[in-house]
Amino acid sequence: MNQFEDLKQRLVEFARDRDWEQFHSPKNLSMALIVEAGELLEHFQWLNQDETYKLSPEKLKAVELELAGILIYLTRIAGKLNVDLFAAALRKVGLNEKKYPADKVRGSAKKYSEYEQP
Amino acid sequence: MNQFEDLKQRLVEFARDRDWEQFHSPKNLSMALIVEAGELLEHFQWLNQDETYKLSPEKLKAVELELAGILIYLTRIAGKLNVDLFAAALRKVGLNEKKYPADKVRGSAKKYSEYEQP
Amino acid sequence: MNQFEDLKQRLVEFARDRDWEQFHSPKNLSMALIVEAGELLEHFQWLNQDETYKLSPEKLKAVELELAGILIYLTRIAGKLNVDLFAAALRKVGLNEKKYPADKVRGSAKKYSEYEQP
């Protein structure tokens, strides 16, 4: 069992042991996920871009737990909806590779910000 | 190499090939992540909780890509900050297991919503 | 001067007095706004819809401050970009009134959730 399946299983047990599955609808879990994402942004909101690469050890530790929270809820939602997260991610990367051909994008005068997505 | 490292590596190459690393500060990536999370919520916002378990095939497909987008940016941020995502997630679950002991939580009259986090 | 202009002016003075204008780019303010929005959702995430109408006095007080935070950052962004917020809101309502004609929408079998937006 890989680390992702391992995490998924542990989260199922965590919820079952506490009788919390009833609260974990995809709707509610998506809210919990974006709440964690908001907490992540809170660490970065007043920093300039360079500063967000070199966080203090305390801040980095807090950021790690926000990232962990996002992964936890992402894993839960994927589990509830029977989505293979990694397969979906690889599919999305493949779509983006076609949508933004490296040789056209790199040399292009078109601003990155005009691309909808990386 | 596991599937997570594989995805991480592919995303690094994707950004390098397009000269997009310059845009991918943790700050910007955190914004991109929450934008994807918002798109995820958009699918669920007017549904009741039960409905969010049984999405139509088209909607599920769209939801899959939003989840993929979140995983992609999460992986990128973790890479930029040298965070071991899965180790952090397991640490967070461990903290939650202690914070909310199953035997006390399950039988408790205290509402789940009063707990800060699952 | 109306209450909105009054709030706007007071926020400009607040930032100037502290030499904080330098941090208040539209980009940063938009992050601060969504952080507040996340804090709002945190109060609602595990509640069912009915419960979110009848919050305890303490919770309502906290929710009020989150709503206030959102209004504050919204006002700041509008000020920075010279946007007339209320004119824009009335324009958007007008667009929605045309997009979703009451007589067609009300009797329609089409699910509300299929509409992009109210």
Next chain:
Amino acid sequence: MNQFEDLKQRLVEFARDRDWEQFHSPKNLSMALIVEAGELLEHFQWLNQDETYKLSPEKLKAVELELAGILIYLTRIAGKLNVDLFAAALRKVGLNEKKYPADKVRGSAKKYSEYEQP
């Protein structure tokens, strides 16, 4: 009647005419609000801070509608919960003025980012 009460009233009528009040729980409206906030961030995510002050006319028009969307949902939530938004905002500004005394904050070596909130 001021512009805010006017907007509030028009939104109530809009929802009633379409029989949409049933979907507009504070929970759902908070999700709709953060979805709009995410769309706002999407315009800013790859721009540097300076660029977010000088948007193209098309982009500014789109941003205006996102800001409008946020104001609309904010107004709706406040209406549902009987919150006086402007009173709450002024109360919050007052709290912040005390929390961050201008003379101490301005001259301080303490980084702005260490302050929780402006």
